[in-house]
Amino acid sequence: MVALRSGLDDGQRLAAVASLGDPLRKKLFELVRDSGHALSRDDCAAGLGLPRSTIRAHLDRLVEERLLLVEFRKMGERTGPGSGRPTKLYTAAHSEVSASVPPRHYDLAASLLAAAVQHSIDTGTDIEKSLAQVAYREGQRRGAAAGDIHQLLHSAGYSPEPDGEGGTIMANCPFHRLSQDHTGVVCSLNGSLLSGALEGCGDQRHDLAPDANISHCCARLLPRSGPPR
Template sequence: MNPTQQQASLSEAGRLTAVASLGDPVRRKLFELLRESPLALSRDDCAEALELPKSTIRAHLDRLVSDGLLLVEFRKVGERTGPGSGRPTKLYTVAVDEVAASVPARHYDLAAELLAAAVQLSIDSSVAVEDTLADVAFDAGKRLGAEAGTIHKLLESAGYDPQPDGAGGTIMANCPFHKLSQEHAGVVCSLNGSLLNGALLGCGDCRHTIEPDAELSHCCARLVPKTT
């Protein structure tokens, strides 16, 4: 989802891959080294810092890049420039500040952002927080829907696990805010409904509507075709 611009670039599958990649102790140390460094580092810098062979470091850096955890840039380092100053150095920086994944998909970070933004807006505007939460979640849904293109792509990427209900509609077999909804159903389900209605508008979907779903085994909302 969108806790930060960078984290949003990893899909749910990408986050799972990233977590698996960091299960290797060398790659984890490399990622932490680069995350804490104020400057991009070269392979030689990393090898020296971790006291490991350059060949070992290169293989792990390549894996972290392929898994979406690192970015690469080529730049000449040092004071010498121009002809004869040597080839640009391959440098590495982190692509994401942190990595989290869950099975099934959960997005408590998104809920926290929306709730915090709604409270701040309520304080600034003196509008009731339930109203600001609806507005903030709806606007976030519009943005996410526009990015996804279709409501079904949004539901898949956001971890709702959309499944046909056998009657032309779609149930959401997973709730991305499951634990929160167990203790704060009124707040979380209201947030979720506003988010999904905003997503419909954002992706330009005029064929479906969001309706409540009382089945406790999955999400509190259902996607159904419009009847008129």
């Protein structure tokens, strides 16, 4: 399996996965990822038994898709003038890469559930309260980083759409399959996450409300009717 966990939007994740559909690029990515240290173009060519010219184009593509990172470093013991040009080296930007259509983020749900269990064990807090606290804090963190609730909803895969009345519905649930089997737990997690996101964004224009339409997310944004909090 190759999960891009941050820094890329859904389109970029799909492009990265598509890039790894090429068998040679996949082998090259795995070679760099599993090496434990930065590799040069010569290292990659030797590792796969291919010409440097062939390897170069595939390395460039993997860098372009943000699957590999580049650094320049002088190799050997000699330094200073006359020691030669720095060598271009490659390291893996991610250990796993995954994408789905529509977007799903089961890794986030798993991380929050595991953190909630650990919090409950460490503090003796009821597991339901622990999950609400952990998800809310994560929402706050993500909201503060995004700065805008609609930007966050887009990047998190909710596929937000205007409802025609100043509110926003979510055309996609990032936790869809889990929510089918564990509705109460997942919708509670989702509600706390989005509530924290509103707080983290400093959003004073919207409130979170339940959405009974089962074709998409269990929550929606409504324009705030009362005074700002």
